[in-house]
Amino acid sequence: MKVKISEVFRNLSITKRVILGSITLLVMGYMFCLPRQLFHVPYSTVVTARNEELLGARIASDGQWRFPPRNTTPEKIKHCLITFEDKHFYHHWGVNPLAIGRAVYQNIKNKRIVSGGSTLTMQTIRLARNKPRTFGEKIIEMIWATRLEFRASKEEILSMYISHAPFGGNVVGLDAAAWRYFGHSAEELSWAESAMLAVLPNAPAMIHLSKGRETLLAKRNRVLKLLHEKEIIDSSTYELAVSEPLPEEPHLLPQTAPHLVSRFYKERNGQYSHSTIDRGIQMHIENIAERWSNEFNRSDIRNLAILVIDLPANQVIAYCGNVHFDHRQGGNQVDVIQAPRSTGSILKPFLYYAMLQEGALLPHTLLPDIPININGFSPQNFSRQYEGAVPASEALSRSLNIPAVTMLQKYGVPKFHNFLQQTGFKTITRPSSHYGLSLILGGAEATLWDVTNAYAQMGRSLIPNQHSDAVPQKEADILMGEENKNEAIQQKFTWDKGAVWQTFDALKEVNRPEEIDWKSIPSMQTIAWKTGTSYGFRDAWAVGVTPRYAVGVWVGNATGEGKPGLVGAQTAGPVLFDVFNYLPSSSWFERPTGVFIDAEVCRQSGHLKGRFCEETDTVLILPSGLRTESCPYHHFITLSADEKYRIYENCANTEPTFQRSWFALPPVWEWYYKQHHPEYKPLPPFKSGCGEDSFQPMQFIYPPMNARIKLPKQLDGNKGFITVELAHNNPEAIVFWHLDDIYMMQTQDFHKISLQPEPGKHSLTAVDGEGNTVSTTFFIK
Structure with missing residues (x-):
């Protein structure tokens, strides 16, 4: 029922x-009765290296050095605490009736409070409640203590206590106390150190390093004696422990990777962050940065940053955000690794890669290196010189600006802009039209983090058994060794291994700061590297990649001042190689298999073999490279016997003739190219009266079409002149000049004249003795 x-x-x-x-x-x-969360206190931000070594910490918001709670208790501390504070800790349910009775008896006998009788569990509750000591509060502590025993294990209770116990001054918790008093972690505490920390929370205001030292020493030794009597430590350990002196004064916390610690303070305030930093490498990198910074300071270059990424692990192992963190001036506290800076030429390899991958370029295709003016944009090479035409790989390794601009013009700014965003450049946020062609020469800003990580992902794609799908990760994930699996909200980008390998093959040819033939020295490792210098000498970059590491270096002034000697190859480059000389070396990347095909290319132009190319090479190219045009510079022509004239096919001619292939560049290319290539022979002109020249024999060097020109003022204040120049492939030609259909003069040998046109639009025409004509239009401001 x-x-x-x-x-x-x-x-x-x-x-x-x-x-x-x-x-x-x-x-x-x-x-x-017991709150779900006992402690409502702020914690210090703590950052450790990959092996748990402390890099640094930032104080909690209430001014206390209180490290985040521990999950375990070191055995030495456990024995010392239980021996000193609560020897029956493992045998009661939060309240020890015998201890309470003894405390009541002693307090009545002495007519004052001389003993509290609190267990470690009750003390944990008292720390959590932080209320004045009264009889009623003691009852509450006892009730909560028994309740806590039902909720948590003894080990958890002990961890709560040592994580929140006061250790004198503004030091709270075992971890903070171990570092502040002994300069190392709690796991490394000796028996003497553990005993001292066990007695400090009992009366932290009365006994500490600067007050009551004799009492502190006596209490410490009493704990050690009890441990010896209980046979927890042997006689020799006891003798060594009691002879160990007390520390004289608190230690400063480590200040390794201080900018990284500050970064975690902003992003993960009050948390314990286990980073991927290798403390040994980090400290050596900081020494390198300090040494070079002292050198650069002579030129008033005050800031320097270095980032080192382990490629196979995809983890940051050294993070030097700047130098002299303790200095409060000169921008030393700026974390330059996270600061957007003008990129200079550091993005050129990505354009080279993109064009190779798409089939818009072959590695050694000739590119123009001549004066250009594109809608008022007139870039110049760093050397202020021109070579007419340069192979693409050499233009990259020498960081020539004009070939890079012509490459970007061909590839398209919007497409390259989108490519950079896909590969993780988070600071390139404005529309592509905002940057224009200057995007490839430093018109955009990027961080050392994004730049180095992009190079690292390129290198990582060439490492066997690594994912070629590079998903841009959160920076904290890489710094903490955590893989970001949320691919659904992040765009996946796949690096083409063949294009990466060809890009690195060109970058390993960049001239090194040592100015030595590094290939002849077996001990020197191969490194793909690139430098960059921003406009106005404000930023100097250098990034290098090997199969093991990617290293990024930035040198300059965080406040933005430019300095004449602030050049990537002269400042950041030497630092980069100093870092690589310290890091373990490795062999070079293996060439990817199954991604290249054989192709016959013109030896002189680097294009695919054309109909009239006689000297060719068989090279490996990407399959997409078959879409590039064949050589446009070789022509099949009929010549006089002495190669002095070209002869038209149907021309009545009694002279002996023969036919051959001839390598001929456009006139302006040729004008500069032959100055650096004495073996180059210009295409001979047509024999007079023997047909019209199918090739344009002349071309304006300056001004280019639609150039906008501002005339400089002379020393006397009068309006200055514009110097116009023309290239003609016949060194004996006479050229007649016309400005706005008005005849000006004629030139021979050197076709260069000075003009003083009025503001507005003008047309300039040149006519040679054979009737060939070329014109250009320009605007005077």
Whole structure:
């Protein structure tokens, strides 16, 4: 027969109902009396290296050095605490009646409070509540202590206590105390150090390093004696421990990778962050940065940053955000690794890669290196010189600006802009039209983090058994060795291994700061590297990649001042190689298999073999490279026997003739190219009266079409001149000049004249003795 509880309750007397209700309320009150979270206090931000070594910390918001709570308790501290504070810790349920009785007896006998009788569990509750000590508060502590024993294990209670116990001054918790008093972690504490820390929370205001040292020493030695008597430590350990002196004064916390610690302070305030930093490498990198910074300071270059990424692990192992963190001036506290800076030429390899991958370029295709003016944009090479035409790989390794601009013009600014965003350049946020062609020469800003990480991902794609799908990760993930799996919200980007390998093959040819033939020295490792210098000499970059590491270096002034000597190859480059000389070396990347095909290319132009190319090479190219045009510079022509004239096919001619292939560049290319290539022979002109020249024999060097020109003022204040120049492939030609259909003069040998046109639009025409004509239009401001 079932009996309902409600019926039983109705059958009870009123007295029993009250008693039962009261008991129920008490039980429920007991069950819910303990808050879910005991401690509501701010914690210090703590950052460790990959092997748990402390890099640094930032104080909690309440001014206390209180490290985030521990999960375990070191054995030495555990023995010392239990021996000193609560020897029956493992045998009571939060309250020790014997200890309470003894405390009451002693307090009555001495007519003052001389003993509290609190267990470690009760002390944990007192620390959590942080209330004045009263009789009522003691009752609450006892109730909560027994409740805590039901919720947490003994080990958890012990961890709570040592994480929040006061250790004198503004030092709270075991971890902070171990570092502040002994300069190392709690796991490395000796028996003497553990005993000292075990007695400090008992009266931290009365005994510490600067007050009550004799009492502190006596208490410490008493704990060690008890440990010896209980045979927890042997005699020799005891003798060594009691002979160990007390520390003289608190230690400063480590200041390794201070900018990284500050970064975690902003992003993960009050948390314990286990980073991927290798503390040994980090400290050596900081020494390198300090040494070079002292050198650069002579030129008033005050800031320097270095980032080192382990490629196979995809982890940052050294993070030097700047130098002289303790200095409060000169921008030393700026974390330059995260600061957007003008990129200079550091993005050129990505354009080279993109064009190779798409089939818009072959590695050694000739590119123009001549004066250009594109809608008022007139870039110049760093050397202020021109070579007419340069192979693409050489243009990259020498960081020539004009070939890079012509490459970007061909590839398209919007497409390259989108490519950079896909590969993780988070600071390139404005529309592509904002940057224009200057995007490839430093018109955009990027961080050392994004730049180095992009180079690292290129290198990582060439490492066997690594994912070629590079998903841009959160920076904290890489710094903490955590893989970001949320691919659904991040765009996946796949690096083409063949294009990466060809890009690195060109970058390993960049001239090194040592100015030596590094290939002849077996001990020197191969490095793909690139430098960059921003406009106005404000930023100097250098990034290098090997199969093991990617290293990024930035040198300059965080406040933005430019300095004449602030050049990537002269400042950041030497630092980069100093870092690589310290890091373990490795062999070069293996060439990817199954991604290249054989192709016949013109030896002189680097294009695919054309109809009239006679000297060719068989090279490996990407399949997409078959879409590039064949060589446009070789022509099949009929020549006089002495190669002095070209002869038209149907020209009545009694002279002996022969036919051959001839390598001929456009006139302006040729004008500069032959100055650096004495073996180059210009295409001979047509014999007079023997047909029209199918090739344009002349071309304006300056001004280019639609150039916008501002005339400089002379020393006397009068309007200056514009010097126009023309290239002609016939060195004996006479050229007649016309400005706005008005004849000006004629030139021979050197086709260069000075003009002083009025503001506005002008047309300049040149006519040679054979009737060939070329014109250009320009605007005077």
